[in-house]
Amino acid sequence: MEHDIIELHRRAVREFEGRVDAIPGDAWQRPTPCLDWDVRALVNHVVGEDRWTVPLLEGKTIAQVGDALDGHLLGAEPRRAAREAMDAAIAAFAAAGVLNRTVHLSFGDAPAGEYAWQLFADHLIHAWDLAAAVDGDDRLDPELVDACAEWFGPMEEMYRKAGAIGTRPGVPADADAQARLLAAFGRSAHWAIPG
Numbered sequence: 001m002e003h004d005i006i007e008l009h010r011r012a013v014r015e016f017e018g019r020v021d022a023i024p025g026d027a028w029q030r031p032t033p034c035l036d037w038d039v040r041a042l043v044n045h046v047v048g049e050d051r052w053t054v055p056l057l058e059g060k061t062i063a064q065v066g067d068a069l070d071g072h073l074l075g076a077e078p079r080r081a082a083r084e085a086m087d088a089a090i091a092a093f094a095a096a097g098v099l100n101r102t103v104h105l106s107f108g109d110a111p112a113g114e115y116a117w118q119l120f121a122d123h124l125i126h127a128w129d130l131a132a133a134v135d136g137d138d139r140l141d142p143e144l145v146d147a148c149a150e151w152f153g154p155m156e157e158m159y160r161k162a163g164a165i166g167t168r169p170g171v172p173a174d175a176d177a178q179a180r181l182l183a184a185f186g187r188s189a190h191w192a193i194p195g
Contacts, residue, residue: 013050015140017083018127023134032129032132033191034126039130039133040074042129047082049089051069056105061104120144121185128140149184166187
């Protein structure tokens with residue numbers, strides 16, 4: 001099936017943005033399904049991905065960007081910082097001919113379209129992580145779930161061998177598409193805040 005990855009990316013970014021907007025004021029230190037990150041660190045990670053999108057799509061290398069986007073990117077107004085980064089990333093992918101570009105990633109050069117798929121998946125899965133962490137709406141757009149599963153299926157084991165995703169948990173035979181996708185990314189659909 002042919003997908004418009006630019007539109008899928010935009011929709012996944014907005015899914016994540018909606019979860020950021022719904023974070024209760026006292027929830028920024030809550031644990032998330034990403035074991036090393038609390039809510040603030042998870043949002044900071046995704047904001048970092050969005051901030052990297054612009055220079056990478058402009059053709060810059062990791063070395064050229066240097067450490068300018070390292071560290072804490074959220075500042076005193078994390079929702080505003082997140083929104084600005086997401087808007088900039090969406091705008092970068094809306095540029096004419098963007099999918100004809102090559103992106104210089106940490107593991108080597110990749111077509112901009114493949115980079116868009118990676119970012120699409122990252123935003124979608126982390127939208128669920130964030131919702132689970134704050135007891136928010138954890139139902140993802142079914143069209144996005146299906147598109148992500150179709151793209152990720154052939155690469156799941158490669159990602160797992162590279163250490164990018166955790167062990168696949170078991171899922172019941174009647175698990176829905178979202179639960180199966182989360183399992184592919186090493187997550188249990190029934191994750192709950194520890195304690």
